[in-house]
Amino acid sequence: MTTFADLGLSPKILKALELTNMTTPTPIQAQAIPHIMKGSDLMGLAQTGTGKTAAFGLPLLHRLLDIGHPPAPRHVRALVLAPTRELVAQIAENFMTFTKGTAVKVTMVVGGASINRQADRLLKGSDVLVATPGRLIDLLERGAVTLESCGYLVLDEADHMLDMGFIHSLRKIAKYIPQHRQTMLFSATMPNDIEEISQTYLRNPVRVQVAPPGKPVEKIVQGVHYIPNGDKAKLLESYLLKHPGEQALVFGRTKHGAEKLYKLLVAWGFKASSIHGNKSQNHRDRTLTEFREGSLDVLVATDVAARGIDIPGVRHVYNYDMPNVPENYVHRIGRTARAGAEGNAIAFCAPAEMGELQAVEKLLKKVIPVIGGAPWSVSEQAAAPKPPQGGRGGRPGGKPMGQRPQGQGKPGQRPTGPAVAKPVRTASKTGGVQSPARQKTR
Numbered sequence: 001m002t003t004f005a006d007l008g009l010s011p012k013i014l015k016a017l018e019l020t021n022m023t024t025p026t027p028i029q030a031q032a033i034p035h036i037m038k039g040s041d042l043m044g045l046a047q048t049g050t051g052k053t054a055a056f057g058l059p060l061l062h063r064l065l066d067i068g069h070p071p072a073p074r075h076v077r078a079l080v081l082a083p084t085r086e087l088v089a090q091i092a093e094n095f096m097t098f099t100k101g102t103a104v105k106v107t108m109v110v111g112g113a114s115i116n117r118q119a120d121r122l123l124k125g126s127d128v129l130v131a132t133p134g135r136l137i138d139l140l141e142r143g144a145v146t147l148e149s150c151g152y153l154v155l156d157e158a159d160h161m162l163d164m165g166f167i168h169s170l171r172k173i174a175k176y177i178p179q180h181r182q183t184m185l186f187s188a189t190m191p192n193d194i195e196e197i198s199q200t201y202l203r204n205p206v207r208v209q210v211a212p213p214g215k216p217v218e219k220i221v222q223g224v225h226y227i228p229n230g231d232k233a234k235l236l237e238s239y240l241l242k243h244p245g246e247q248a249l250v251f252g253r254t255k256h257g258a259e260k261l262y263k264l265l266v267a268w269g270f271k272a273s274s275i276h277g278n279k280s281q282n283h284r285d286r287t288l289t290e291f292r293e294g295s296l297d298v299l300v301a302t303d304v305a306a307r308g309i310d311i312p313g314v315r316h317v318y319n320y321d322m323p324n325v326p327e328n329y330v331h332r333i334g335r336t337a338r339a340g341a342e343g344n345a346i347a348f349c350a351p352a353e354m355g356e357l358q359a360v361e362k363l364l365k366k367v368i369p370v371i372g373g374a375p376w377s378v379s380e381q382a383a384a385p386k387p388p389q390g391g392r393g394g395r396p397g398g399k400p401m402g403q404r405p406q407g408q409g410k411p412g413q414r415p416t417g418p419a420v421a422k423p424v425r426t427a428s429k430t431g432g433v434q435s436p437a438r439q440k441t442r
Helices: 010-018 028-036 051-066 083-096 115-122 133-142 157-164 167-174 192-201 229-241 255-267 281-293 326-333 351-364 378-383
Strands: 042-045 076-079 105-108 125-133 152-156 182-186 204-211 220-226 248-253 272-275 298-301 314-319 343-349 370-372
Touching: 010 051, 028 042, 028 051, 028 204, 042 051, 042 326, 051 083, 051 152, 051 182, 051 314, 076 167, 083 105, 083 125, 083 281, 105 115, 105 192, 115 125, 115 133, 125 182, 133 167, 133 220, 152 157, 152 255, 152 281, 157 182, 157 192, 157 326, 167 192, 182 192, 192 326, 220 248, 229 255, 229 314, 255 272, 255 298, 255 326, 272 281, 314 326, 326 343, 343 351, 351 378
Parallel strands: 042 182, 042 204, 076 125, 076 152, 105 125, 152 182, 220 343, 220 370, 248 298, 248 314, 272 298, 314 343
Antiparallel strands: none
């Protein structure tokens, strides 16, 4: 069995690892670390939750330890770019854990926090800067930081950066970094644009892939429940009541909808909160801390948070609204079954969301087993109002909040009543996914 010591990592890093629960390298770590330590550019493709941060962080820190003197004022030796504040915070926290007992200095900069305080922290220089692209550009244009001595560039969750329109920011930042550098790109999915980025910013990269791009963790039990928009809230309540005390992450399509849903869940007695782009950075940090420590059982989030939540206790993920970018489904459900644990992921699909579901199944190259309701007919899809897009949404489900849906049956059974569609086929009895009511607690 390969150990971290076998990979040739510095004794100082190995000592820091003793304080964590990391005992043996994951497949992505075992394959990527030796190439990075040799100085090769690398493109790493792996499922979310497989340890990508340590795969690039440990060998990068190993190389920085060899320098032996502090960085110059405002200078940065290594830059890690990530698309969301939550992911930046997670990466920075991991790096600080890996560097305990060493002189390596790690700095984090994100939007939503005081830029003046961040500029002050950069005055003495930094060995590793972990940043969101927008805030880094602000600091570069102010002259608060320079990348002219940056020898390492890491692009984490590169596919999500493309989804969020950061390609122009990346081009701008790349102009500040010397061409002679080591570049690492990590991603869970592999859209065509990633190949273009790889060819533009990496030199003869080694490609490391431990699972087909876009393939969710095998230990996640997936299912889809066909349900009208107006009945989703009570269906979610019924699922949550089946696993009291177990943490659940619920993904909505819009900021407004996520906020409304979280307040409804609180009114129904759940320990819940929300995280989305309208929340301040302090609130987002505080909410994630409470969720991580177990003070909250349910966290309602938008996709902006999907890449930055690394909480091993999350047992259930609910796609309350189907994502309009199919790759986001992979990242959403990847918030459960972390670090080898098991988890469940259930998608709620309304008539207008059949196209989104089909796009997800095309990406997965498999049909998600049906655990409730039945697929909507073409006529029902055409008659359904389109769901709200990106931040302009109304109430989750479209009904007055708290109103009970008509004819709502148990999860796993098709709802009845005037709002429910006529099935075009019945759910498979051998789909391989059980309703939470029939699943054994693991």
